[in-house]
Amino acid sequence: xxxxxxxxGVSQSLVSIAYRGAPGVSEETRxxxxxxxxxxxxxxxxxxxRLASRTARTLGLFLLDLRNPFTSDVFDGVREVxxxxxxxxxxxxxxxxxxxDRVHIxxxxxxxxxxxxxxxxxxxxxxxxxxxxxxRVVSVGRAIVGVDSVLTDESSAAxxxxxxxxxxxxxxxxxxxxxxxxxxxxxxxxxRRAARDAGIEIEVVADVVDAVGRVRSGEGAPTxxxxxxxxxxxxxxxxxxxxxxxxxxxxxxxxxxxxxxxxVRAVSLTSVDQHAxxxxxxxxxLALERLDDPLRPPETVLVEPDLIVRSSTAPYLS
Amino acid sequence: xxxxxxxxGVSQSLVSIAYRGAPGVSEETRxxxxxxxxxxxxxxxxxxxRLASRTARTLGLFLLDLRNPFTSDVFDGVREVxxxxxxxxxxxxxxxxxxxDRVHIxxxxxxxxxxxxxxxxxxxxxxxxxxxxxxRVVSVGRAIVGVDSVLTDESSAAxxxxxxxxxxxxxxxxxxxxxxxxxxxxxxxxxRRAARDAGIEIEVVADVVDAVGRVRSGEGAPTxxxxxxxxxxxxxxxxxxxxxxxxxxxxxxxxxxxxxxxxVRAVSLTSVDQHAxxxxxxxxxLALERLDDPLRPPETVLVEPDLIVRSSTAPYLS
DNA sequence: TTGTACGCGTTATCAG
DNA sequence: CTGATAACGCGTACAA
Numbered sequence: 026x027x028x029x030x031x032x033x034g035v036s037q038s039l040v041s042i043a044y045r046g047a048p049g050v051s052e053e054t055r056x057x058x059x060x061x062x063x064x065x066x067x068x069x070x071x072x073x074x075r076l077a078s079r080t081a082r083t084l085g086l087f088l089l090d091l092r093n094p095f096t097s098d099v100f101d102g103v104r105e106v107x108x109x110x111x112x113x114x115x116x117x118x119x120x121x122x123x124x125x126d127r128v129h130i131x132x133x134x135x136x137x138x139x140x141x142x143x144x145x146x147x148x149x150x151x152x153x154x155x156x157x158x159x160x161r162v163v164s165v166g167r168a169i170v171g172v173d174s175v176l177t178d179e180s181s182a183a184x185x186x187x188x189x190x191x192x193x194x195x196x197x198x199x200x201x202x203x204x205x206x207x208x209x210x211x212x213x214x215x216x217r218r219a220a221r222d223a224g225i226e227i228e229v230v231a232d233v234v235d236a237v238g239r240v241r242s243g244e245g246a247p248t249x250x251x252x253x254x255x256x257x258x259x260x261x262x263x264x265x266x267x268x269x270x271x272x273x274x275x276x277x278x279x280x281x282x283x284x285x286x287x288x289v290r291a292v293s294l295t296s297v298d299q300h301a302x303x304x305x306x307x308x309x310x311l312a313l314e315r316l317d318d319p320l321r322p323p324e325t326v327l328v329e330p331d332l333i334v335r336s337s338t339a340p341y342l343s
Numbered sequence: 344x345x346x347x348x349x350x351x352g353v354s355q356s357l358v359s360i361a362y363r364g365a366p367g368v369s370e371e372t373r374x375x376x377x378x379x380x381x382x383x384x385x386x387x388x389x390x391x392x393r394l395a396s397r398t399a400r401t402l403g404l405f406l407l408d409l410r411n412p413f414t415s416d417v418f419d420g421v422r423e424v425x426x427x428x429x430x431x432x433x434x435x436x437x438x439x440x441x442x443x444d445r446v447h448i449x450x451x452x453x454x455x456x457x458x459x460x461x462x463x464x465x466x467x468x469x470x471x472x473x474x475x476x477x478x479r480v481v482s483v484g485r486a487i488v489g490v491d492s493v494l495t496d497e498s499s500a501a502x503x504x505x506x507x508x509x510x511x512x513x514x515x516x517x518x519x520x521x522x523x524x525x526x527x528x529x530x531x532x533x534x535r536r537a538a539r540d541a542g543i544e545i546e547v548v549a550d551v552v553d554a555v556g557r558v559r560s561g562e563g564a565p566t567x568x569x570x571x572x573x574x575x576x577x578x579x580x581x582x583x584x585x586x587x588x589x590x591x592x593x594x595x596x597x598x599x600x601x602x603x604x605x606x607v608r609a610v611s612l613t614s615v616d617q618h619a620x621x622x623x624x625x626x627x628x629l630a631l632e633r634l635d636d637p638l639r640p641p642e643t644v645l646v647e648p649d650l651i652v653r654s655s656t657a658p659y660l661s
Numbered sequence: 662t663t664g665t666a667c668g669c670g671t672t673a674t675c676a677g
Numbered sequence: 678c679t680g681a682t683a684a685c686g687c688g689t690a691c692a693a
Contacts, residue, residue, distance in 0.1 A: 026670070036679045041672065049678080071453040072390040073670035076685045080672095091418055097409035100436065116434040118418065135389040256603070263608045285574070290581045291609040344687065354664045359688060367662070391686035394669050398688095 026067070033061035044069050046111075071113075075137055083113040084312050085138025087130050089145040090121045094284045095301045099144050099165055102305020112313065119146070130156060140312045144305075160319035165308040166301075168211065171323055173315060175308040177299040178327040179211050183219035185332040186279050186297065190249045191223040194341040195277060199247040200229050201236050201257055212253055212281070233257065237264050240276050248276060248341045255280035255287050255296055262294070262337065273339035283333050295338040299330045344385070351379035362387050389431075393455055401431040402630050403456025405448050407463040408439045412602045413619045417462050417483055420623020430631065437464070448474060458630045462623075478637035483626040484619075486529065489641055491633060493626040495617040496645040497529050501537035503650040504597050504615065508567045509541040512659040513595060517565040518547050519554050519575055530571055530599070551575065555582045558594050566594060566659045573598035573605050573614055580612070580655065591657035601651050613656040617648045 030037045035058060043050045043058040050058070061067075075081045086103055088096045107114055115136050117129040126146045133141050134157075141157055144165045153162060153169050163173040190198055198220060200213050206229045213229060220227045228247060230236040240246055252258035258280030262272045272278050280287055283298035307326045314321065348355045353376060361368045361376040368376070379385075393399045404421055406414045425432055433454050435447040444464045451459050452475075459475055463484045471480060471487050481491040508516055516538060518531050524547045531547060538545045546565060548554040558564055570576035576598030580590045590596050598605055601616035625644045632639065 037671095038673090038680075039678065042678095045672085051678085054678085068449070068452055070394070070455060070670050071450075072393045072455060073685090074672070075390045076388070076394055076687085077670075077672035079685085091409060091415035092412070094410070100409055104436075104438075116436065118422075118434065120422075131386070132389075134386055137388060137390060259607055259609075266608055286604055286607075289577055289604075289610070290584055291577075292607070353662095355687085356665080356689080357663065359686095363688085365688095369662070372662080388686050391669090392688075394671085395686075395688040397669085 026069075028065055029058065029062045029067045032065060033058045045074075081113075081137060081139065082316055083115060083136075083138055084309070084316070085115045085117065085130075085133030085136070085141040087117045087119065087126070087133060087141060087143045087146060089119040089126065089147065091118055093145075095166065095282060095299075096144060098301030099305035099308070102302040102307075103142060103309040104305075105302075106306050106309035106313070110313070112316075121147075127152070127156065134161075140315050142308050142312050144308075159323055160315065163308050163312045163315065165304050168325060173308075173311045173323050173325075175304050175311060175326045175328070177297075177304070177330050179215040180219065181327075182281075182297045182299070182330040182332070183212070183215035184222075185330070186216065186251055187219035187223040187225055189295070189332060189334065189338065190220075190251075190277065190279070191225055193249075193277065193338060195225060195249040196341075197226045197228075197245065197247045198249040198251060199236060199239055200227060201233070201250055201252040201261060202229055202231065203253045203257070206231055210253070216251055233260050233264050236261055237268060237270075240265065240270060241268065249279070249338070250276060251279045251281075253281055255282045255284040255294060258294055258296070258337075259286060259292060262292070272337050277338040277341065279338060287333070287335065293335040293337055295335045296333050297330050298333050300328055303328050344387075346383055347376065347379045347385045350383060351376045399431075399455060399457065400634055401433060401454075401456055402627070402634070403433045403435065403448075403451030403454070403459040405435045405437060405444065405451060405459060405461045405464060407437040407444065407465065409436055411463070413484065413600060413617075414462060416619030417623035417626070420620040420625075421460060421627040422623075423620075424624050424627035424631070428631070430634075439465075445470070445474065452479075458633050460626050460630050462626075477641055478633065481626050481630045481633065483622050486643060491626075491629045491641050491643070493622050493629060493644045493646070495615075495622070495648050497533040498537065499645075500599075500615045500617070500648040500650070501530070501533035502540075503648070504534065504569055505537040505541040505543055507613070507650060507652065507656065508538075508569075508595065508597070509543055511567075511595065511656060513543060513567040514659075515544045515546075515563065515565045516567040516569060517554060517557055518545060519551070519568055519570040519579060520547055520549065521571045521575070524549055528571070534569055551578050551582050554579055555586060555588075558583065558588060559586065567597070567656070568594060569597045569599075571599055573600045573602040573612060576612055576614070576655075577604060577610060580610070590655050595656040595659065597656060605651070605653065611653040611655055613653045614651050615648050616651050618646055621646050 026037045026040045030040045043055045115138050117133050119126045119129050126148050142163045150169050159172050165175045168174045200216050202213050258278050280294045280296035283296040287294040287296040344355045344358045348358045361373045433456050435451050437444045437447050444466050460481045468487050477490050483493045486492045518534050520531050576596050598612045598614035601614040605612040605614040
């Protein structure tokens with residue numbers, strides 16, 4: 026900065042002000058400074074800046090799984106909100122197989138992110154509270170008690186799915202979950218309740234193999250399956266086809282996420298669109314508010330999903 | 344660090360050494376220091392560390408498009424290599440629609456990444472050289488003249504595809520490209536050459552609509568289409584089905600990337616697996632070498648792809 | 662193995 | 678707009 030200042034015939038302070046975009050430099054001086062900077066190949070050192078500034082206002086974004094389309098949608102939403110406001114964003118990506126969210130979130134803290142937006146972290150509620158605290162985190166895609174959370178209204182999604190299946194005449198359905206049936210799964214529990222209210226009997230299956238087995242179990246078998254996400258749903262459709270059960274004639278299948286695959290004609294999967302991009306936007310907005318007021322009480326934002334009906338669901342004709 | 348040092352009864356230097364995992368602290372002292380650190384809620388400031396250290400050895404990774412499965416594979420490969428060696432990785436994600444790669448790569452430079460691994464950047468060769476220089480960049484997924492590059496052997500991929508289609512009796516094929524037919528596209532050009540050598544006539548189409556039109560154009564129409572990626576291939580299959588042309592009876596289709604979708608039974612797409620994870624690994628290794636020797640001559644690494652044959656390609660029976 | 666002292670490149674403040 | 682000065686939190690000789 027000193028060199029740039031000298032070359033532009035101004036003080037170092039002014040160079041700093043110019044590059045920060047702070048007020049206090051005339052337009053022409055600013056240009057002269059930038060010209061000198063380009064000439065000298067100067068590039069501000071973000072580390073030094075964050076170190077020196079007391080009010081860095083930078084956000085961290087933790088993404089659990091790059092392969093999940095949910096992730097890219099959330100990312101887009103966050104970026105959309107942050108772009109206009111030029112708030113720096115630091116990224117960290119987890120590894121769903123390793124369960125090492127903590128390490129990557131710590132990276133964000135090491136870089137001094139003021140608030141972390143955590144998408145789909147698998148950390149326990151109290152771990153999140155201990156590691157980040159109410160004043161440092163916004164959870165996306167999952168409700169965490171005691172901190173800002175932005176998520177799909179699972180109850181609404183479940184109600185839509187149950188109503189749809191019920192309307193088609195299904196009376197027995199299975200839920201194909203992501204995790205151990207003993208673990209907590211808000212999606213599963215919401216579906217349990219909604220199905221009961223719709224007069225549909227529910228059972229939970231742990232994997233695709235299990236699901237196929239149940240569907241073919243004869244008397245009392247489920248005639249529809251609600252999968253926790255599209256990929257699982259598509260794998261199920263595949264596996265069913267492999268044993269001669271065709272969708273939707275032999276079994277109705279509903280997915281979750283409404284990924285691009287779902288709309289492919291050969292797949293044509295009925296699916297819940299949870300508007301992940303909107304989730305990202307709302308999370309970013311909450312994070313910004315938290316930045317300015319670390320003490321405000323935590324808020325939970327529910328986003329209404331939409332059920333997209335396609336040909337993987339059809340009337341059940343016993 | 345001073346507080347931690349005081350609390351542990353040692354000097355600040357030693358705390359620094361302990362947290363860096365550098366040699367020079369006894370095991371018991373280290374433990375005592377960590378205990379004090381935990382007690383005080385101390386977390387090393389990565390910005391200060393990078394600022395103070397002359398040899399930060401940190402890599403930057405630019406990813407053009409989170410939605411592209413290629414991206415996550417490359418990411419996994421890079422991470423795999425870097426994890427054992429504890430080299431810090433800073434991420435930047437581009438926006439394929441905005442063509443603002445430059446901005447995001449500059450973020451990496453602002454954070455003082457020593458070497459940037461650029462996956463699928465759309466920056467022109469000379470822009471990359473001007474922005475980063477030979478000593479600061481490794482390109483993945485695309486050859487950039489004058490800098491380290493890691494990419495698929497397109498010629499080999501094209502030869503495999505042409506041989507496969509030729510063997511099935513196809514004599515006229517189309518290439519469905521990503522970009523304007525006037526732009527450079529190594530994949531397209533490789534296919535052009537390989538097809539000619541295999542005695543197949545080639546034409547280039549710009550989009551799915553165009554492709555469908557050509558396939559249905561009657562006498563002299565292409566009987567097979569090679570798409571630049573799986574998503575385009577799948578959309579094409581869809582569009583063809585929409586006008587009554589079924590794959591593979593009416594037209595053979597080959598994709599690129601061998602994404603998880605390709606293996607779904609309902610899709611069953613013949614596709615080129617370019618081993619993107621391996622590309623990521625090789626890129627990371629090159630980046631590490633460049634870190635230690637900024638002046639070594641640039642290297643180009645070609646990774647051999649594999650053609651995965653599925654039922655979207657079949658003999659052409661005129 | 663430990664302590665001392667300096668510097669890394671900025672931000673921020675303040676009197677001019 | 679200048680010029681001076683004090684942090685920011687740490688890495689790294691160097692000497693003990």
